[in-house]
Amino acid sequence: MRQNPARRTALLDAAIEVLAREGSRGLTLRAVDTQAGVPGGTASNYFSNRAELLRQILARTHERLTPDPAELASTMEAPPSRQLVVTLLHQLVGRMRADRSSHLAMLELRLEATRRPELQADLARTFSAILEDNIGWHLDAGLPGDRTTVVLLYLAMLGLIVDDLTVPELLSPHPFDDLLTELVARTLPPAAP
Known part of the structure; x- marks a missing residue:
């Protein structure tokens, strides 16, 4: 080759x-x-x-969707807080919208994996590693919440991204900024700053 x-x-x-x-x-x-x-x-x-x-x-x-290290470092200069999590989620959505094709391709890979056990194994391994990396990064950064919080945010953002990519008019009556703010407010523990 x-x-x-x-x-x-x-x-x-x-x-x-x-x-x-x-x-x-x-x-x-x-x-x-x-x-x-x-x-x-x-x-x-x-x-x-x-x-x-x-x-x-x-x-x-995965390479294309990984945040730019310099941009992420700049964002992480802010103190850990709910607002920082909202900012990070906004940046995630921004990356998704900037590289719509990669996200759609990932959805297609997920569907293809339902028919190909070898791809299913690759996806499970890759997504498990990504989720574990995200959990570790979130906790190491001192962001509010625990492992379960990160998993809940992951699941909620996955649903939001799928709808935004496939049926954006579904979410259009709901102000996007408000949705992200409420998602964080309702997911993170009330004692978080």
Whole structure:
């Protein structure tokens, strides 16, 4: 297999766009080549099969959705508080809206995993690690709440993101800023600052 990292990344980014736009059934190596604007057969030189492509898409979406370390460091200069959690959730939604394709691709991967046990195992392993990292980061940062709080915020934000991506008009009557503020206020312990 080819080892040009820049080409591999470009192919994975193209695959994310195809997956987000066409769904799992539209994701073919040929469609990836077309989206990337490369000669036919290029993707097959980088990915041995569709399962390998799906695994690498999973890793690439995680890279694309990880917050910018400098921006996160700047945000974390504020003292730990409910308001800081609200700010972090706003930034999460901002990243989701800025890279809608990665989030849609992740939803497609979740659906595909219901039919592919090997992908299900990859998703479970990856998402478990991400959730554990988020829990550890939240607690280490001294943010209010405990492990269960982080899991509840994760679940609530996942639902909010799915609706915002798929049926945004559902949430349009509800002021988004107010929803995030209320989510944090109702999820975090009352004694939190």
